Amino acid sequence: MVSRWSHTAENYNDFGFTSNYKLATRYKLTSDFNLRGSISTGFRAPSLAQINFSNVFSQVAGSGISYLVQIAPNAGALAKSMG
Numbered sequence: 001m002v003s004r005w006s007h008t009a010e011n012y013n014d015f016g017f018t019s020n021y022k023l024a025t026r027y028k029l030t031s032d033f034n035l036r037g038s039i040s041t042g043f044r045a046p047s048l049a050q051i052n053f054s055n056v057f058s059q060v061a062g063s064g065i066s067y068l069v070q071i072a073p074n075a076g077a078l079a080k081s082m083g
Contacts, residue, residue, distance in 0.1 A: 001027045014051065015074070018043045051075070 003025040011017045022040035029035055055071045072078040 001025065010045075012045050014048075015045050018045075046074070 003023070005021070005023050007019070007021045009017070009019045020041045020043050022038060024038035024040075025036070027035045051074045053071060054073050054076065057069055058066050059069050060066045070078065072082075
């Protein structure tokens with residue numbers, strides 16, 4: 001059985017801090033068959049377009065109720081007020 005553990009910590013000057021891990025393992029059941037698995041937290045820093053993107057659209061829920069959805073840029077007042 002082979003197991004591997006990794007951890008990364010990064011601080012983006014335009015996005016913030018992130019800490020992520022991954023644990024992967026492989027078990028050789030027979031000479032022709034391996035059992036593999038992994039568990040991890042994933043993170044990909046948003047692109048500049050995603051950071052600055054803004055949009056408002058309406059959506060209808062399954063119950064027929066419609067509501068507005070707003071996508072706010074990270075540095076915008078709405079995103080800052082939400083934490």
